Amino acid sequence: MMAFWSYMRTFGLFLLLWLVNLGGRGAVVAYSSQNATALAFTSCLSGNGIENVTFKSSSSSSNYYTLLEFSLQNLRYAEESVPKPYALIVPESRDQLHKSVQCSIQHGWQIVMRSGGHSYEGLSSTSQAPNFVIIDVMKLERVEVDMKSKTAWVESGATLGQLYSAIANKTSLYGFPAGVCPTVGVGGTLSGGGLGLLARKYGVSADHVIDALLVDANGKLVDRKGMGEDVFWALRGGGGGSWGVVVAWQIRLVKVPPVITVFNVNRTGNDNVTELVERWQSVEPFAPEDLYIRVFVFGGSPVSLTFNGMYLGPLPQLLKLVNEIFPEMGLVAADCNETDWIGSVISTAVANGYSADLLNRYLATKRYFKNKSDYVKSAISSSGLQGAWKIMEEKPDSQMILAPFGGVMNRIPSTRIPFPHRAGYLYEIQYVLNWEDASEDAESVAWMRKLYEYMTHYVSKSPRGAYVNYIDLDLGHASANGTSTVQQAKSWGEKYFGVNFFRLVHVKTKFDPNKIFKNAQSIPPLSQS
Numbered sequence: 001m002m003a004f005w006s007y008m009r010t011f012g013l014f015l016l017l018w019l020v021n022l023g024g025r026g027a028v029v030a031y032s033s034q035n036a037t038a039l040a041f042t043s044c045l046s047g048n049g050i051e052n053v054t055f056k057s058s059s060s061s062s063n064y065y066t067l068l069e070f071s072l073q074n075l076r077y078a079e080e081s082v083p084k085p086y087a088l089i090v091p092e093s094r095d096q097l098h099k100s101v102q103c104s105i106q107h108g109w110q111i112v113m114r115s116g117g118h119s120y121e122g123l124s125s126t127s128q129a130p131n132f133v134i135i136d137v138m139k140l141e142r143v144e145v146d147m148k149s150k151t152a153w154v155e156s157g158a159t160l161g162q163l164y165s166a167i168a169n170k171t172s173l174y175g176f177p178a179g180v181c182p183t184v185g186v187g188g189t190l191s192g193g194g195l196g197l198l199a200r201k202y203g204v205s206a207d208h209v210i211d212a213l214l215v216d217a218n219g220k221l222v223d224r225k226g227m228g229e230d231v232f233w234a235l236r237g238g239g240g241g242s243w244g245v246v247v248a249w250q251i252r253l254v255k256v257p258p259v260i261t262v263f264n265v266n267r268t269g270n271d272n273v274t275e276l277v278e279r280w281q282s283v284e285p286f287a288p289e290d291l292y293i294r295v296f297v298f299g300g301s302p303v304s305l306t307f308n309g310m311y312l313g314p315l316p317q318l319l320k321l322v323n324e325i326f327p328e329m330g331l332v333a334a335d336c337n338e339t340d341w342i343g344s345v346i347s348t349a350v351a352n353g354y355s356a357d358l359l360n361r362y363l364a365t366k367r368y369f370k371n372k373s374d375y376v377k378s379a380i381s382s383s384g385l386q387g388a389w390k391i392m393e394e395k396p397d398s399q400m401i402l403a404p405f406g407g408v409m410n411r412i413p414s415t416r417i418p419f420p421h422r423a424g425y426l427y428e429i430q431y432v433l434n435w436e437d438a439s440e441d442a443e444s445v446a447w448m449r450k451l452y453e454y455m456t457h458y459v460s461k462s463p464r465g466a467y468v469n470y471i472d473l474d475l476g477h478a479s480a481n482g483t484s485t486v487q488q489a490k491s492w493g494e495k496y497f498g499v500n501f502f503r504l505v506h507v508k509t510k511f512d513p514n515k516i517f518k519n520a521q522s523i524p525p526l527s528q529s
């Protein structure tokens, strides 16, 4: 083995000199900084016809940084101190993706997978591993809808907007339950759950996955039958980055009515907001599942509130229902629009500040941010809420988003897929803080931790719940060498997956004991010793 490598080193050097002598076209010059290990890897890629490979460069205006930052959403992870990949690989086909993964495994490069790039903690753009590459599947974005079986195959690199458009292109009577922001990737969403305005009616996105194509830790391409039910269970919500590379997913579409009503209602004033949130939390989680009302509480003094939601039916029925069960909301026809499902997707995106162009995969409003999540199992007292508003008054760019559960969530067993937060959960909270400049990083993150600390008393406990798609490294992470014991991983694993954590560890132990796939919060295998 040693002899082989010393041979390769010498041979590589000669090859290099020979190539440079040929007259140095762009690609050849790029190889000149490579040692033998790197050269063997890049030869594997080029030998397999994989040409879209962009190597690390020191010039900040280079294609490397343009490509690296294209889908990276949290500017904190574009900062200079954050480790950057040796190369960005953009496969053009499923076969190229498969081969890229095989070359990386064979030559010992840590793979960082990127679909839509929206990971809150940059886990699709950076890694703690000394030698890592990003495989970005942005070009694998095909969606094939089959109306005979009411299913679709969707590639991991498609965005939610592309998926929604492709469905609407075929039918207005079926949809898919997933998130609000159209640029979020299918790959990350289905790996971690997927919460949107259809959650009370249909659950999380991952509940509707019926098959998948995966490149596993041995570099083999397998489908549901080939991977077996354990892995198929784990990859539907067990978190991106632990189970292999998902190439494509088969999903089941869900039925939606021809007329859907969307609405937005604004209120202001601390006392009003407290009273409305108190009422909301005792009504909405128990309301008919066709009604979905989210609450945005905006920081600043005084705090203000927006109810944003939709009803799976026409306007008169919505008004009648809300006036019966939640008159305090004060919903009137002027706050509402009747539309169809894709219309509801677009107006909700716009109401949340995203583009109406569902096919554009570039999210223009990039931010520095820290988001965290919680789950609430019993209603928060008015004094508890007032205390939170007091903290939020300090930060006009803070938000608390309350997403109601109940409905079908109460009937899906918490072990059916790894996403565990089902019966008994009233709502999920997402805490959001945006800022404009890297110099505010430390102070902003400290403020967010203060709010989270304050909320401890009012939210789920033992374990305190969190949502893996709002990934949060404050909950713990692997040591710098990428190693975490099961005991360490419990600190985030039980928050994200509840009782499912240990089953995930067993699946990992059986199918990827050498941790080919890992990140700062992946599931570790049981130790080998």
Ligand SMILES: Cc1cc2nc3c(=O)[nH]c(=O)nc-3n(C[C@H](O)[C@H](O)[C@H](O)COP(=O)(O)OP(=O)(O)OC[C@H]3O[C@@H](n4cnc5c(N)ncnc54)[C@H](O)[C@@H]3O)c2cc1C
Residues within 6 Å of the ligand: 073, 112, 113, 114, 115, 116, 117, 118, 119, 120, 123, 124, 137, 156, 178, 179, 180, 181, 183, 184, 185, 186, 187, 188, 189, 191, 192, 193, 194, 195, 196, 239, 240, 241, 242, 244, 245, 246, 247, 469, 470, 519
């Ligand atoms: C602006 C914004 C709005 C959001 N809105 C919502 C919302 O409404 N509802 C909701 O539920 N969530 C929402 N999220 C969270 C979102 O669901 C997660 O961040 C999700 O993981 C993003 O998917 P992605 O493909 O864009 O992410 P990526 O960053 O590409 O991937 C996320 C993780 O999965 C891994 N991964 C990516 N692709 C693959 C693959 N093909 N195979 C295996 N592993 C892979 C990555 O390595 C990474 O660890 C939002 C996030 C942002 C930034």
Ligand SMILES: *[C@@H]1O[C@H](CO)[C@@H](O)[C@H](O)[C@H]1NC(C)=O
Residues within 6 Å of the ligand: 034, 035, 036, 037, 038, 086, 130, 131
């Ligand atoms: C080879 O090059 C890669 C990429 O620059 C680097 O990470 C690695 O440490 C190098 N290996 C050796 C043995 O020098």
Ligand SMILES: *[C@@H]1O[C@H](CO)[C@@H](O)[C@H](O)[C@H]1NC(C)=O
Residues within 6 Å of the ligand: 051, 052, 053, 054, 063, 067, 090
């Ligand atoms: C790779 O693909 C990306 C995305 O389409 C493109 O911007 C980039 O120029 C391509 N790079 C190479 C080296 O072909």
Ligand SMILES: *[C@@H]1O[C@H](CO)[C@@H](O)[C@H](O)[C@H]1NC(C)=O
Residues within 6 Å of the ligand: 162, 165, 166, 169
């Ligand atoms: C919708 O269908 C038309 C015609 O078949 C096609 O040209 C277009 O690309 C489709 N759009 C999407 C988003 O699938």
Ligand SMILES: *[C@@H]1O[C@H](CO)[C@@H](O)[C@H](O)[C@H]1NC(C)=O
Residues within 6 Å of the ligand: 262, 263, 264, 335, 336, 337, 347, 348, 351
């Ligand atoms: C209803 O439509 C109007 C006009 O397009 C728009 O200004 C308003 O924001 C919409 N309201 C909702 C709740 O989507």
Ligand SMILES: *[C@@H]1O[C@H](CO)[C@@H](O)[C@H](O)[C@H]1NC(C)=O
Residues within 6 Å of the ligand: 265, 266, 298, 306
């Ligand atoms: C409601 O509040 C949101 C968020 O502050 C704002 O964007 C929107 O314009 C407001 N709508 C109305 C009708 O005042």
Ligand SMILES: *[C@@H]1O[C@H](CO)[C@@H](O)[C@H](O)[C@H]1NC(C)=O
Residues within 6 Å of the ligand: 268, 269, 270, 271, 272, 302
């Ligand atoms: C509370 O709501 C009422 C009725 O909408 C409004 O008149 C009042 O100004 C609000 N209070 C504050 C402090 O904004």
Ligand SMILES: *[C@@H]1O[C@H](CO)[C@@H](O)[C@H](O)[C@H]1NC(C)=O
Residues within 6 Å of the ligand: 073, 366, 367, 368, 369, 371, 401, 430, 432, 434
């Ligand atoms: C934090 O989460 C909210 C809700 O999903 C999202 O709108 C916001 O954009 C996130 N922060 C950023 C800058 O992505």
Ligand SMILES: *[C@@H]1O[C@H](CO)[C@@H](O)[C@H](O)[C@H]1NC(C)=O
Residues within 6 Å of the ligand: 479, 480, 481, 482, 483
């Ligand atoms: C990784 O680091 C941890 C903590 O620093 C240490 O306990 C462990 O032995 C290290 N593992 C390896 C494989 O180096």
